Amino acid sequence: MATQGIRGPGGRRGGRPTLEEVAARAGVGRGTVSRVVNGSPRVSQETRAAVEAAVDELGYVPNRAARALAANRTDAIALVVPEVESRFFAEPYFSDIVRGVGAALDSTEMQLLLTIVGNDRERSRLARYLAGNRVDGVLLVSVHADDPLPELLVQLDIPVVLSGRRSADEPLAWVDADNVAGARGAVAHLISRGRRTIGTITGLLDVYGAQCRLDGYRQALVEAGLDADEGLVAPADFTEEGGRRAMGELLDRRPGLDAVFVASDVMAAGARQVLRERGRNVPGDVALVGFDDSAIAHRMDPPLTSVRWPIEEMGREMTRLLLAEIADRRPAGARGVDDRRRIVLPTELVPRTSS
Amino acid sequence: MATQGIRGPGGRRGGRPTLEEVAARAGVGRGTVSRVVNGSPRVSQETRAAVEAAVDELGYVPNRAARALAANRTDAIALVVPEVESRFFAEPYFSDIVRGVGAALDSTEMQLLLTIVGNDRERSRLARYLAGNRVDGVLLVSVHADDPLPELLVQLDIPVVLSGRRSADEPLAWVDADNVAGARGAVAHLISRGRRTIGTITGLLDVYGAQCRLDGYRQALVEAGLDADEGLVAPADFTEEGGRRAMGELLDRRPGLDAVFVASDVMAAGARQVLRERGRNVPGDVALVGFDDSAIAHRMDPPLTSVRWPIEEMGREMTRLLLAEIADRRPAGARGVDDRRRIVLPTELVPRTSS
DNA sequence: ATCACACTTGGGAGCGCTCCCACAGTACCT
DNA sequence: AGGTACTGTGGGAGCGCTCCCAAGTGTGAT
Structure with a gap:
């Protein structure tokens, strides 16, 4: 009897429906609803329809935190942009990259986490952050050759995709302009x-x-x-x-x-x-x-x-690559340096009056 | 006996230390570690020191998902940028805003979620998303007068801060240039x-x-x-x-x-x-x-x-405002239109040769 | 009829935290 | 001696999911 009804069952802030409620409504078990929501094929047509109806009626949206906790993934990727760089490049560079990433994420449940790293203090904060918080993957924009971040991520076994190589034989996945x-x-x-x-x-x-x-x-x-x-x-x-x-x-x-x-x-x-x-x-x-x-x-x-050079497309391709890496997560080390992990995008000369 | 040892206790991916392990190491209970980690004052000096030592030794970082699930908050805010706008404004506008937001978030545990909304389809996807996913607050950049998003957020009881007003008597919190x-x-x-x-x-x-x-x-x-x-x-x-x-x-x-x-x-x-x-x-x-x-x-x-006009500072102020709103979450409606929720930042004339 | 093997389904356990209650310990009054 | 009022601390319950096992149902071969 000790602790009970600490918070009334329906009394939670916002009172969003839970899996359980959907299950009750559809007259099925929790597991079944979970399967439907996650698109598992092992559900019969009728059951699926019933569950989907219940989901719609209740306006059910899965709770991300619960899902992350249970499944040990976050459904989030981080875009890490060094502050200095964001000033140098083609002016709309930043927004173009983000737009590309956003576009690629659009059909996904993934969310985009943005981090601008300025000084070294922030960099190590980020390192700590990534170590602890488990994003499913990281997009690293224009890393310098001496940046410790990529190595750290490899150690933490977090998928990474770089925009631009650090050297000719970049071991990590990357997308670069030609x-x-x-x-x-x-x-x-x-x-x-x-x-x-x-x-x-x-x-x-x-x-x-x-x-x-x-x-x-x-x-x-x-x-x-x-x-x-x-x-x-x-x-x-x-x-x-x-x-x-x-x-x-x-x-x-x-x-x-x-x-x-x-x-x-x-x-x-x-x-x-x-x-x-x-x-x-x-x-x-x-x-x-x-x-x-x-x-x-x-x-x-x-x-x-x-x-x-196609900045937005780079963002898109980086994201595609990263999502693919996340999807077929093989034990680290088993991943080779196959060509799917390196993408070179063509550039285009735009002739104007100056030449 | 049925299901047990599904995954070995230490065998989880990454094997990051948990609160429980820190507690064991420090020879205290879970609650105490939680209190230390969250900066509660109701812990004695010695205990606090012991826990902090254990945290350091183990490299403990709290699991965000678990925290979010248990505490019913997300420790994340969303920055919503309409795509069209990101093209018009002062070129570095986008990155400046983000830099400001990032700076204000720097001393926090909050993370920044970025969303670019293009067409109406994306807009309603975002609406659904925000409805379900519970960010703790939203920064809305340059909303048009007829955008339904602000109203939606108010209905969902999610704190919002706008950059720029929609009209002279903007009811929501905002930061604007003069x-x-x-x-x-x-x-x-x-x-x-x-x-x-x-x-x-x-x-x-x-x-x-x-x-x-x-x-x-x-x-x-x-x-x-x-x-x-x-x-x-x-x-x-x-x-x-x-x-x-x-x-x-x-x-x-x-x-x-x-x-x-x-x-x-x-x-x-x-x-x-x-x-x-x-x-x-x-x-x-x-x-x-x-x-x-x-x-x-x-x-x-x-x-x-x-x-x-100070774009980066606007980002910073917006974030400060939003964090404040989140912190002293009062029952909706109790919040008035006090002046702390409206900030006007000064502009500055930069004279050059054209005048 | 019996068995083997699908395909579906329900639901227990557990993810790692926070919240709160209960209780021990200490101090200071009556 | 008993009462009251703290401060600190431990730990149960529960957040809403996913994962998996077990059990139910149906089909066809023996």
């Missing part, structure tokens, strides 16, 4: 326009994608039989100011250059300013091609030719 | 620069914020003793194309105008193009002031004077 082809295409485009002295402004080269864009640049030169002059390569850091600085260096070293492939639109904006300051006409004297096809590209003067 | 003062300041600035024939391009006027900006424009004119010529008001829709069109109309109707206050930077970008096409010099012939201080403002040519 940066090499994108850059190569951009430079080939400049060459086809008659440019011969083509410089490049790179992103941070410890970011693999930036390295790829540089590789693509070089490949295009080689393919065209132009020799790769290292004086034409100016490293920068994805920022507008970095773009300014690099453009300045380039003009100092190779005053005769007639085109620049810039590894991001933001840096291209900086470069364009310097070109104007130094009296260089775009595209008359110097043609310019950017990368990202971000919002600023078509607003630049002249509008900037740029390489578009 | 659009009136921002606009008034911008126009006063133009007046102080000697401009006398000042037009405005408005946003969608069924968005309350757009209406406020128009009001601010008018107030500034009145304060300066200039008469409000309705021919100087051109309604648009927050898009670049809309800005182009409105600027065209303005020039057609009032060729002599010497300044325009535009209710968003994106529209200002459109307006600026038209000014260039029509041979008007900025700021020589026509001064331009935008609103949002988005990424494009300082990249325009000439750089655009604009009104900045």
Whole structure:
């Protein structure tokens, strides 16, 4: 008798119907309702119909927490975005990724947990969080090569998908844009326009994608039989100011250059300013091609030719991949490095007036 | 004997320590550990220390699902962003809001659930979702006046905070930028620069914020003793194309105008193009002031004077408000319309070359 | 008729927590 | 000595599910 009726049976906040109530209404057992709700095939037609009717009438929606507790899964994935990155990339990058993820999740019961990691303190908080809270999987956006998070997740045996590789032989599942082809295409485009002295402004080269864009640049030169002059390569850091600085260096070293492939639109904006300051006409004297096809590209003067990569689609594909990994959870280690876990998405050159 | 040892006690995936194990280790009861973990004051110093030691040694992290189930709360809030909006606003709007929310959540156990709502189908899916899944509260970004979601949430008795009001007497809790003062300041600035024939391009006027900006424009004119010529008001829709069109109309109707206050930077970008096409010099012939201080403002040519509103701070304040509402959950209806539930944040004029 | 083997179904146990009651211990009055 | 009033603590019950075993029913082969 001790504790009983602590809270009246129907007196709970909101009073949402439970499995049990649905079962009673449909005149079946709990297990059966559970089977119907979870789409198990081992239920007869009539029973299923009866249960579904009861579900509708009562407006039953399963309690997530109870389900998570009983089934030891959470039906949630986390999207982890480093704060710094969210500033650099193509402006709508963040919302596009989220939109893609959302779209892929739309037909699912999964929910999306968002985390922005700024400093290291937050990073370790996140680590603790992920360790304890069991999301079913994690989407990691643009991790740096030295980030400990991926390893941690592997240790915790939580599925991960990265956007972008950390290196050529990334062991984790990833989705990446074809940066090499994108850059190569951009430079080939400049060459086809008659440019011969083509410089490049790179992103941070410890970011693999930036390295790829540089590789693509070089490949295009080689393919065209132009020799790769290292004086034409100016490293920068994805920022507008970095773009300014690099453009300045380039003009100092190779005053005769007639085109620049810039590894991001933001840096291209900086470069364009310097070109104007130094009296260089775009595209008359110097043609310019950017990368990202971000919002600023078509607003630049002249509008900037740029390489578009499908951000939203990346979000979608990452999510597909992650859901697949979660679904066929095999004992860790049994998972190989099969090709289903690596997806390269094509880029597209968007020609505008700057080239 | 029937069912037992279905899963070995320690054999669960991941094998994370439970409250019970911590209790055993610390030589206390479950209740006591729970009290320590939840920061209850009714625990003696020594016991607390012992439990904390056990928690550390075992690396205990409470299981969220179990907690949610037992306590009938979720420790999660949802951020709902209409898809369309995420495109219009100041470019980094989305990530800024999220960053603010994240910052406010940082010291909390709360997690952030993100939902982008596109079409009506998704909207009703979300409604169902919120009805069933019990988040502890919802942040609603830029809802339209006719959106049924706020009402639904009120019915479900789920705390809500809006970013931006739907009308002057918004009954729900909200955080908004001081659009009136921002606009008034911008126009006063133009007046102080000697401009006398000042037009405005408005946003969608069924968005309350757009209406406020128009009001601010008018107030500034009145304060300066200039008469409000309705021919100087051109309604648009927050898009670049809309800005182009409105600027065209303005020039057609009032060729002599010497300044325009535009209710968003994106529209200002459109307006600026038209000014260039029509041979008007900025700021020589026509001064331009935008609103949002988005990424494009300082990249325009000439750089655009604009009104900045603190997006990240709005996210932070919204979250603070929501957490407070969740914390002192009083029986619905008992909550009044007190001022703690309405926050107006100041805007700031960022002067650049365009004015 | 008997057995083997489906296919369905009911419901016990248990997931890891919180909540609350009961009770021990201590202190301070009458 | 007995009463009252705390503070701390242990642990039962229960949150709403899933999982699985057992049992019921039906079918066809022996």
